Amino acid sequence: MFGYIRVFSMISLLFIIGCAYFIGVYYSHTATNNIRDMIAINSSSLGQGYVNAVWTKHHRTLVRLSRIPPQKWERYREFQRFRRDTVAYFAQMPVNEVRLYLRDGAFILSTNDAKQKTRKPLETDYPAFQQASNGKMGMDIRENVVFFNPQYQRVTGTLLSSFEPIMAHANDRMFDENNTNPVDTVMRIDYDITEPWQRSISLQYIAMFGIIAVFLLILGFLIFFSRRAEAIIAKQHELNLELTATAAAAESENRDKSMFLANISHELRTPLNAIIGFSEILGTELHDKLEMVHREYIRDINSSGKHLLSLINDILEFSKAEAGKLEVDLIELDATKMVKNSIRLMIPRADEAQVTLLEELPKQAFIIHSDAKKLKQVLLNLLSNSVKFTPQGGQVKVTAWNDQARNRAMFVISDTGIGIAPKDISKVMAPFGQVDSELSRRYDGTGLGLPLSKKLVELLGGSFTIESQVGVGTTITLDLPMRLERTNVRT
Numbered sequence: 042m043f044g045y046i047r048v049f050s051m052i053s054l055l056f057i058i059g060c061a062y063f064i065g066v067y068y069s070h071t072a073t074n075n076i077r078d079m080i081a082i083n084s085s086s087l088g089q090g091y092v093n094a095v096w097t098k099h100h101r102t103l104v105r106l107s108r109i110p111p112q113k114w115e116r117y118r119e120f121q122r123f124r125r126d127t128v129a130y131f132a133q134m135p136v137n138e139v140r141l142y143l144r145d146g147a148f149i150l151s152t153n154d155a156k157q158k159t160r161k162p163l164e165t166d167y168p169a170f171q172q173a174s175n176g177k178m179g180m181d182i183r184e185n186v187v188f189f190n191p192q193y194q195r196v197t198g199t200l201l202s203s204f205e206p207i208m209a210h211a212n213d214r215m216f217d218e219n220n221t222n223p224v225d226t227v228m229r230i231d232y233d234i235t236e237p238w239q240r241s242i243s244l245q246y247i248a249m250f251g252i253i254a255v256f257l258l259i260l261g262f263l264i265f266f267s268r269r270a271e272a273i274i275a276k277q278h279e280l281n282l283e284l285t286a287t288a289a290a291a292e293s294e295n296r297d298k299s300m301f302l303a304n305i306s307h308e309l310r311t312p313l314n315a316i317i318g319f320s321e322i323l324g325t326e327l328h329d330k331l332e333m334v335h336r337e338y339i340r341d342i343n344s345s346g347k348h349l350l351s352l353i354n355d356i357l358e359f360s361k362a363e364a365g366k367l368e369v370d371l372i373e374l375d376a377t378k379m380v381k382n383s384i385r386l387m388i389p390r391a392d393e394a395q396v397t398l399l400e401e402l403p404k405q406a407f408i409i410h411s412d413a414k415k416l417k418q419v420l421l422n423l424l425s426n427s428v429k430f431t432p433q434g435g436q437v438k439v440t441a442w443n444d445q446a447r448n449r450a451m452f453v454i455s456d457t458g459i460g461i462a463p464k465d466i467s468k469v470m471a472p473f474g475q476v477d478s479e480l481s482r483r484y485d486g487t488g489l490g491l492p493l494s495k496k497l498v499e500l501l502g503g504s505f506t507i508e509s510q511v512g513v514g515t516t517i518t519l520d521l522p523m524r525l526e527r528t529n530v531r532t
């Protein structure tokens with residue numbers, strides 16, 4: 042994922058360099074165009090002003106002079122006057138030098154005396170000159186050229202030359218030989234644009250490198266933070282692996298313990314069955330031959346054995362559930378019948394405790410697909426608790442119904458017993474948890490019934506909810522699927 046960020050950054054770096062280059066070029070293009078436009082306006086107004094102020098005044102002289110080659114014009118005073126007026130006119134203008142050429146490229150004059158001396162004709166193959174001699178303004182920019190400034194010093198810089206065509210009226214043209222071209226003279230105005238040119242180039246580079254620098258900065262941050270994120274994630278991953286390993290170890294330890302309990306319980310049951318069986322035989326076969334006190338002992342051995350067996354059975358069952366070793370045996374069973382059976386088994390104890398057993402069951406058959414043995418075990422556990430913890434004259438009631446809308450089988454076991462305080466609920470739901478109050482001390486038990494019941498209900502895909510109020514009673518709700526499919530079973 043962070044590899045992608047790097048690839049992405051590299052691609053965007055290339056992209057940004059391209060963009061920066063484009064922006065720089067575009068910027069310099071715009072700047073150049075701006076300089077050109079401004080100078081074009083300036084030149085044409087300068088040219089126009091010059092024509093009005095100087096050119097028109099001397100035009101007749103010039104037309105006359107045009108019969109002889111310009112090199113010889115110098116001899117004429119009229120020409121010298123014309124040149125003086127020209128130099129004077131441009132002296133105040135923000136130009137470097139102005140030159141005049143005939144349309145064919147022959148040099149007439151320059152405002153710069155140093156240049157005057159060379160009298161070098163212009164290279165007429167300048168496209169800009171050609172353009173001007175054909176009546177359209179032309180322009181030419183040269184970088185790093187050597188030229189004379191108005192103080193006659195040689196300088197190196199950027200020179201912009203604009204070539205302005207000067208036109209005359211049709212009847213006083215200097216070139217009138219059946220020619221339709223109205224251009225008389227080409228005026229070349231040189232501007233020293235070294236500074237603005239340099240500035241525009243610097244700005245171009247600043248823009249380009251500025252964009253790249255900002256991007257690199259952002260990229261740097263991105264890479265920095267992505268590296269940090271990567272490090273954090275790697276660390277967390279490591280931590281997760283450690284946690285997973287610890288959890289797996291704990292789970293396996295827990296499983297090992299449960300396995301051990303399951304094994305030991307199993308081993309305990311065999312001798313216990315012998316104790317119970319033989320004490321029973323002793324009790325019946327030797328009944329007449331034994332003294333009263335010995336008969337009592339044997340009955341005690343038998344009942345203690347039975348108690349221990351039920352305890353071990355519970356432990357075994359619970360350990361198996363913990364170890365994920367319990368298996369469900371799914372059949373179609375009649376839930377109504379099962380509730381009735383369980384209640385019937387509870388009658389002797391209820392009678393003894395003087396507790397009334399009630400039932401509220403659906404009239405029609407109530408068939409569910411579940412594990413009959415486990416469900417019955419849960420019902421008996423809960424019923425025996427209710428009977429055990431309900432004082433004389435109380436009631437224990439089982440309600441069952443088919444919640445067709447949710448496709449669930451509902452069982453509610455409620456009593457009017459001693460109840461459980463809210464703070465004790467988690468305790469009684471934990472293995473071996475019993476509430477040791479004045480009221481409940483009288484009752485014996487192992488404290489495995491509730492947690493085991495909850496485990497079994499969950500194994501059958503259901504939920505186990507307990508609600509209780511001290512002195513009012515306890516209600517346990519089992520919410521089970523109507524049809525438990527094997528794939529749903531959690532083992």
Ligand SMILES: Nc1ncnc2c1ncn2[C@@H]1O[C@H](COP(=O)(O)OP(=O)(O)O)[C@@H](O)[C@H]1O
Nearest residue numbers: 426427430460469475476486487488489490491
């Ligand atoms: N119906 C109930 N009314 C009041 N207290 C109850 C009820 N059912 C269970 N308890 C409390 O929860 C404890 C744990 O119950 P259980 O796990 O079945 O173990 P046991 O019945 O062996 O004590 C009981 O000792 C009792 O304090």
Ligand SMILES: [Mg+2]
Nearest residue numbers: 426486490491
């Ligand atoms: Mg119990």
